[in-house]
Amino acid sequence: MKQIKLKEMIDLVLDLMCSFNLSESTIKSYRYSAFSSINSYAKKRGTLIYSKDITDDFLKIQKERLNNKKISKKYYRVLRKAVELLDEYYTTGTLVWRIRHKRSKIKVNEYFNFIILDFEKNIVSQLAPATVLYIKSNTLQFLEFIENNGHIDLKRITINEVHDFLLNISPKHHGSMDNVLFSVKKFFNYLNENKITDLNVETILYKASRPKRKVLPCFSHEEVQSILDQIDTSTAKGKRDYAIIYLASHTGLRSVDIINLKLTDIDWNKDEIRIVQKKTGRSLVLPLDINTEKAIYDYILLGRPDTDSPNVFIRSIAPYTKLSDRGSSYSIIKKYCKSAGISNHRFHALRRSMGTWMLEAGVPLPTISQVLGHHNQDSTKQYLSLNNLMLAECALNLNGIETQKEELL
Missing domain, CATH: 1.10.150 (DNA polymerase; domain 1)
Incomplete structure (x- = not known):
């Protein structure tokens, strides 16, 4: 397997952990207590490269410290979890935040x-x-x-x-x-x-029920272009990330459906994608414009690792398997949003952007629902962010209407 620096591994895992909506204190605990301890131990052993031997030896020492009552059980569990996260990501290319669920305390007949x-x-x-x-x-x-x-x-x-x-x-x-x-x-x-x-x-x-709904954030055309401009498409990883973001912003596909996209899902002759949506289980057929096809084709031909995996988008380091369903898309969009100076780091905002752009272009709501793969139009409405310019056009012109100052106070 390809060697990777332990610090780089830690940063990748921390990025994925941020996508699990963990509290800030939990992230800080792992960053400055658990992972920093593992990194310090590796440096003392004279290595900067990740290996399972290093993490196994580290954990054995911590187990001895626990048995000698030098550290608490709680702290040992955090250290053990940190080791497991590093080993899991390196071995599988995915990361799942597993919680030992307690049985429900609710007892019914x-x-x-x-x-x-x-x-x-x-x-x-x-x-x-x-x-x-x-x-x-x-x-x-x-x-x-x-x-x-x-x-x-x-x-x-x-x-x-x-x-x-x-x-x-x-x-x-x-x-x-x-x-x-x-x-x-x-x-x-x-x-x-x-x-x-x-x-x-x-x-x-x-x-x-409360009638009000949240207006969820989306990107402008300029912001998406700025995000794409941050990507170095001369590298294999850059070609992959560019294709993923371009595909999301030009089809409105959910991140989970992009990550799970198979090579056989693309019909190059008909210029379309055919998938079964993971969230709903319903079939969806979407057209591919020439630029989206080009971005995907460029990655498959010049950037995709040589692997038997049926998935289109693959990890850039061994093992060459598909990306993790949730964390990978978050990590990708966060990196380039940060470079572009954009605070909105949500990959799902690309999907909302597609819906909002179609609304601005005058596309009927039923068509937007069909493109986004929604069975119910009510599900589509929450994806359509308000456009300030369109709202301004709706404002009433008060010219010619006489008013008195006191009535406006």
Whole structure:
């Protein structure tokens, strides 16, 4: 395998860790305590190059320090985790932030356990795994709430009890009650469809819902061009990164679908991409313009490592496998945004940018939804950022309307 400096490995892993939405204190703990200790140990051993022998020896010493009560169990676990992250990234080219999940403390009766398991089976094919876990957690809290109210099944629950549950849970969900409402709505849709209860909660969910939506950030045309201008396309890695960002900004594909793009997904004769979206499981066909094709072709022909991997985009160092689903795209966009002096480091903003640009060009919403692979147009609306110039054109002209100063105060 290709040798890589330990410090470079540490920086790569830290970049990926930032994409997992870890707290700033956690990142600092690993950067200045765990990884710095590993790097210092390697220097004492007279090497700057990463090797598993170095990390294994380091961990053995820390285990001895733990047994001699020179370090705490908590600190040892952080050091062990840091070693595991380095070894995993070097070996697989991917990084997964694994958490040892504790079993839920929520205990419900046997019937409710059956309901929650059947409900989970019902939604698991419709939603992303993290969304399923979130909905399951909220549903368990609801079942615990109504069981504490004296219910052993779902036949006699009332709209008032659903309302009381929402009031009870709301203090813990400042800014995320819409997600809780979505969970409750999904659960009651399941209950209604399976004739477990005929209670209609739509009205109360609508009343509880807040109408305002966040305006999510996107890039301007100039910002995307500035990002692309930072990339050194004379290198293999640069050709790959350029193709990824260009493809994202000109098709609106999600990062996970770009990372998982296969060579066989590209039809060069028809100038199009055909994929099954990982998030939704639905097929999507998108046209490729000549410049997007050129960027991908240039990488495949002149930058892509010689490998049997079916994926288009490959790690630039051995092992030559596909990029990690989440962390790689974040690391790529962050690097070039920083060079361009752009504070928005979110790869998903490229997707929102594509939707916003089409809106500005007068493309109808149904067409935008189709390009973004949305089954429901409501899903598309949150991707369309407001354009200040277009809003200015909507402002009323007050010329010719007489006003009095005191009325404007």
